[in-house]
Amino acid sequence: MIANPKIIDVVKKYTDIRNHSVAICAPLEIEDFVVQPIVDVSPPKWHLGHTTWFFETFILSPNFPGYEVFDPQYNFVFNSYYETIGARVIRTDRGNLSRPSVADVYQYREYVDQQMKAFLQSESMSKSIESLLELGLNHEQQHQELLLTDIKYILGHNPLFPAYRKDSGVKQENLRIGKMIHFNEGIYEIGFNGNGFCFDNELGRHKVYLQDFEISDRAVTNGEYLEFINDSGYTDFRHWHAEGWDWVKQNDIKSPLYWHFIEGQWMYYTLDGLQELDPGEAVCHINFYEAAAYAAWKGMRLPTEAEWEVASEEFPWGNRWEWTGSAYLPYPGFKKEAGAVGEYNGKFMVNQMVLRGASEATPKGHSRNTYRNFFHANLRWQFTGIRLAK
Structure with missing residues (x-):
């Protein structure tokens, strides 16, 4: 049996995007996953669970016959703002969730990813679901940006100013004279x-x-x-x-x-840690x-x-x-x-x-x-x- 190239591409796209979220969190210590300094920042653990909940709730549960949810309580924990879906943990309390553990959330991701890959290669994956799948993938990418943003806030408000990772690869180009x-x-x-x-x-x-x-x-x-x-x-x-x-x-x-005036010099917290402010950066x-x-x-x-x-x-x-x-x-x-x-x-x-x-x-x-x-x-x-x- 010859595999359908289109299905292979869809599974690869799904896998690559989902793996990128995990890669963003790879440099974190386990303690970093639960911190919520302000209401606008969600703990990294919550992002990982919420994006998984999206695929389980909107694609697998209503469209994949025989699918069993990983944990019925996760709908309450990882729903963000969807009134249609039901009650949820209020946003300010996301950082109070010591459970489910980080290990539990990664197991949740693995379970849903396995089920999604099976679903994408099954007859249940119809043309009508393609737009919803695309929305789910773009939703995950939105949260990947939020992950980096929230991680920077969490670490940037730690008095030790720890680096997210050494040499993050994010190099800013000095801007030319404008017109x-x-x-x-x-x-x-x-x-x-x-x-x-x-x-x-x-x-x-x-x-x-x-x-x-x-x-x-x-x-x-x-x-x-x-x-x-x-x-x-x-x-x-x-x-x-x-x-x-x-x-x-x-x-x-x-x-x-993230600007700090220290000993007569402006410093700036970056994903690589605290650095001297570069006047040429945006x-x-x-x-x-x-x-x-x-x-x-x-x-x-x-x-x-x-x-x-x-x-x-x-x-x-x-x-x-x-x-x-x-x-x-x-x-x-x-x-x-x-x-x-x-x-x-x-x-x-x-x-x-x-x-x-x-x-x-x-x-x-x-x-x-x-x-x-x-x-x-x-x-x-x-x-x-x-x-x-x-």
Whole structure:
């Protein structure tokens, strides 16, 4: 019997993506897997379990005859925000779960992976499930980026500043002298177009009218942001939105996340540990308040997400998620799917700002210039940076 090449490719893609999550966690000590310093950070153990739960809950249980769940209690433990699926551990308590153990979670992954490989090669794997499988794989890749982000926060807030791994291989290129790129007033189209995967919030390609604008061909650097700090950027209310100024005062913010002024020198926590700040690198871990304040200080602004997408063919991107001045709202004609899958993006379209691009933590093959990332304005634990427009 000759194996179907398409099935072989699907199984390989599934296996490669799932193995990458395990590889991300390989440098961790067992104690690192359970830590949750803040509500926005989930323990690595939880990420490993949640991504496995996704395949068990949405693909195997309803579609693979005879499938037995690994542990009925895991639905309560590893459900994230799907109201359709039922009750769950509240997000703030994920770090309180000493059980299931890390070993239990890895056994869970192995069990589900074996069952998924059998399912993908069975007659139960129908054409109608392909899009759900693709969503599950992209969901896992989203959590791979979150894994690196959360691991950096966990280790970066340890007073010993331990390295995630020695020589992580993440080398940042110093940015050249930048220039502004001009775009003429006119009607443009944005939104996903073509074949391949995208999330539902990218669909609905539509026309937008843009005034003349200019956008920088590179991101803001550490050195440039340091000029803002040295010019009383964090102590002059004139640059800040009122909400942002409240955030600065209430939290005594004086610099970006992971910056430390030690013995007269700025240091920066990286995945390789604490290092001297490189002024030529793109500034990172900036929230929307900080990005908007810096832009105001420069006499410029953040690009809208439409401007960013239209201009994205003209400059390199992908090193930092870049804040835009656009609220996260539905595109024309957006429609939530029925059931739990419909909870994936649509219900978060309030009080969040859009980021565009990708970052050094984004898995390969998971980037598009139509990708709409979104976070609340105060969050900066993601690999976020600034691109200016005017």
